[in-house]
Amino acid sequence: MDASTTASASALRGAHERFVTAPEAAQGVRSLVAESWRRCAATGVRPDGGRLPPLPRSSAELVAYRRTHPLAAVLPLFRELLGADVADDGHVFAVGDADGTLLWVEGDSAAVRRAERMHFAEGAVWSEEQAGTNAPGTALELGRPVQIVAGEHYSSAVHAWSCAAALIREPGTGRVLGVVDLSGGGTIATPPALAAVRAAALAAEGELARALPGPVTLLGRDGRSLCASADGRDGVVRLSALGRDSAVLEYGGRVHRLSPRHSELVVALALEGRGVAGDRLAVDLSEREVPASTLRAEMTRLRAVLGPALLGSRPYALLHPVRTDFAEVAGLLAEGRVGEALARYPGPLLPRSDAPVVVEQRRALEQQLRGAVLGGGDAGLLRRWVDTARGAHDAAAWLALAHRLPGGSAQRAAAAARAHALDAAVAVPPQVGRHAAVLQRSRS
Known part of the structure; x- marks a missing residue:
């Protein structure tokens, strides 16, 4: 490290110490870094490195998730473009998903071990909210390439590192698939490092576009998929959640019997339709405050079940058209087809769920159905209604x-x-x- 680099690192450490003491004064750093530090302070990230990003609980979940992730197809390209000279350069490259979860971390073995000591490892979440200011997390936050040098990191545990990251977007839609990152020493704190990750991201997007018959997903004005699935099926998700505590989701010829919590998540996403931010989804799911890290972990587990081609992030959304049994009943009622609606109503929506969005939809649908039956005055329909658990x-x-x-x-x-x-x-x-x-x- 030359004298100018040492002086710059010292100045950054001084700016970091002043900000930690007086957060209102973010001086001596780039505006991008100052704004990131303020976000980190507001969300309670530890600047002293005392809390590192959590490591994954289950490697099996990560393996299953990576296997189906779209970026698995371009991992060999990243190895060729970014990993060829790692033994000489002492850096690592990482590929993460749209939530900041690191899916692959590879490179010089000594550098990989050093990175693991600060939990920069496969399965760890390096979003800004979990890890503070860092290239992959801040790039995801801002939606553009980012380079973070030494003391610009919010957590002092990362001050010995520099990193550069760029987003990888889905061809044809612009949806963020994930992020590619270079991390290491002084050689990463240079313009060529940022140019390298930007070029790698563009090359990956080109590879994805060439490998597929068309865009991964064509979106309509409502944010839903308009295309058929690659195997020739109709690309429609079918969700059954009436009269059962565990919803059943059918897609692409596969049937998923969801856990009660995953059932609530999928129902909430189906009701939101256009996609929903994490803070809104947390309110939909519980009257009590749900930590952002808990929600992200739940969504990661759900994505491992459904696959990233079906469950999107930023915002969270189901990426294909969804047909639900509760929407079908509501549609029949709207058309005045009360008998058909009653026939297709096996019971309340997720009857044991206390998630606010589920409770509201459950009550509304039952009230509509009951009102239509009573208002119609048809003896046959009334008999069928009183024969149900609710009508009894x-x-x-x-x-x-x-x-x-x-x-x-x-x-x-x-x-x-x-x-x-x-x-x-x-x-x-x-x-x-x-x-x-x-x-x-x-x-x-």
């Missing part, structure tokens, strides 16, 4: 049924009696009746 305790539905049945019939009498019993149970709860009996006895 619906006093108004039993009363409406009684009014539609022939006068003097046993069925009419039974329906009226059921309505009266349900009304009485609601009007006078059992504990109130017992209390009234005690008072009566005390007065006699």
Whole structure:
């Protein structure tokens, strides 16, 4: 390291120390770095290097995720362009996804070991929010190539490193697929390093475009896919979530039986339609605050199940048209086809879920269906409604049924009696009746 580089590194350390002491004064650094430091301070990133990005819990999940990721196809190209001279240069190159999860980290073996000590390793999340100012995370934050030198990193654990990163975008759509990064010593703190990763990213995008018969995904105005899948299927996702706690998702000839939490996530994404930011999705899923890191981990696990071609990031979205059983029922009701809607309604939407977005949709759909059945006054539909778990305790539905049945019939009498019993149970709860009996006895 020459004298000018040493002086520059010392100046950056001084600027970092001043910012940590007085965050309102970000002086002596580029505006890009100052703005990043402010974001890091606002989200609670540790500037002293005391909290490193978490390492993955399951290597099997990472292996499965990488196998289906679009960037796996261009990994040999990155090795050729960025990894050929690593033994002489002492650097590493990394390829990450759109959330900042490092999928591959390769290079000089000694440099890889040093990088692992600061958790710059496969499976770790190097977004700005997790790792502070760094080239791959800040490039994803800003949507453009970024170079971060030594003390410009927000975490002091990374001050010995410099890095340069560029985004890889999906041909034809511009959707961010991930990021490619070079990290190392002084040779990475130079314009040629940034030019190298930009050239590698462009070469990867060209390779993706040549390898496919067309764009990976053609998007309509609503952000949904308009193309058929590569295997000739219709490219439509089918989601069934009525009357079950674990949704079933069918796509490309495969059937996924989702966990209850993944069911909530997929239903929320289907309802949002155009894609949703992480903070909004967290509110959809819980009345309690959901940490961003927890949500990202859940989405990473879901992406390992569904594959990155189906589940997108920034914003989170299902990348193909989605047909859901709950939207189908709502559509039939909107067309006045109440009988068909009732026939295709096996029960409430994810009945045990307490995710706010699910609860709201569940109530709205059931209210629409109930209102249509009661408002239509069709005895057959009323009978089918009261035969459901929800309708069995619906006093108004039993009363409406009684009014539609022939006068003097046993069925009419039974329906009226059921309505009266349900009304009485609601009007006078059992504990109130017992209390009234005690008072009566005390007065006699």
